[in-house]
Amino acid sequence: MTFFERTMLIGAAIFALGTGTSHVQAADSYPDRPIKIVVPYSPGGFTDILARQMSKQLSDKFSQPVVVENKPGAGTIIGAEAVARAKPDGYTLLMAVTTTLSSNPHLFSKLPYKISDFKPVALTGLTPFVLVANPSVPANNVRELIELAKKEPGKLSAATLGNGSSTHLVLSMLRGATGAEILDVPYKGASPALSDLVAGHVDLFFDAITTSLPHIQAGRLKPIAITSEKRSEAAPSIPTFREEGTPEMLAYSWYGLLAPAGTSDAITEKLNKAVNEALASPEIQEKFRTEGAESHPMSAKAFGELIEEHSRTWGKVIKDLNIQLD
Known part of the structure; x- marks a missing residue:
């Protein structure tokens, strides 16, 4: 091995060691500045309400401002694209919905983002x-x-x-x-x-x-x-479609936080833990129960699997109904 080759190998090893150390240090100090949650809808809807509930909980847990920024339009594509292009440092997150990753990839042959542009962080609700x-x-x-x-x-x-x-x-x-x-x-x-x-x-x-x-x-x-399997505790007088003779009408929407791909595991795990602790709190549990939403704290990996499961479900619906938007 030549001196030049040895020098390159030593340099690469030092760079890798330094990068790993910086990732650990970044996770240890995270967050040390405000976090932004992008909501791909206008203010006032459930996605926005949920994001604002989470922002308050996370602000309290991290002692840092967590702000919500609404970027509506194009079936969540505008907001999703903005986060996909953001720096993967944990300071820009997306309050994603079923549309973003479980249906849009089946509806559009060309999207300005890919599923692989995101990293699942935490499921925040089902409704x-x-x-x-x-x-x-x-x-x-x-x-x-x-x-x-x-x-x-x-x-x-x-x-x-x-x-x-x-x-x-x-x-x-x-x-x-x-x-x-x-x-x-x-x-x-x-x-x-x-x-x-x-x-x-x-x-x-x-x-x-x-x-x-x-x-x-x-x-x-x-x-x-x-569209639920059984009547909602929040409104038990409302019948299900199944009861009304239309069993095909069984559908839920998921809501969850995503980070740009490349965000470190240490940061997403820290976020996942904070979100799950918030969801398990009596205040959030009671609010979800009275409003008809469901909270299911789970790991980031399990959330990713849920996204894939819903993608298969909605993909079949889209294919069966022959819906294509481009």
């Missing part, structure tokens, strides 16, 4: 969808709604969070399962969709029960059915 209607809609259950939709095809309209969003796919599931023709009206976020639904500008919306429940309780909206 079924509740189909809510403006009180003026002359249907009070699934059977009446389908009969109405078939009697006047295209007259009923449903808000969604844009092409390829979970709400769009669940609406497509309903149309595919029942043959009902319901007009899809895309919005940039749940908050403006709910506002227009309450105002009567659209007729229906597949929403997270968390954000719809106050409107249901106040009589501003009426529930039709929920």
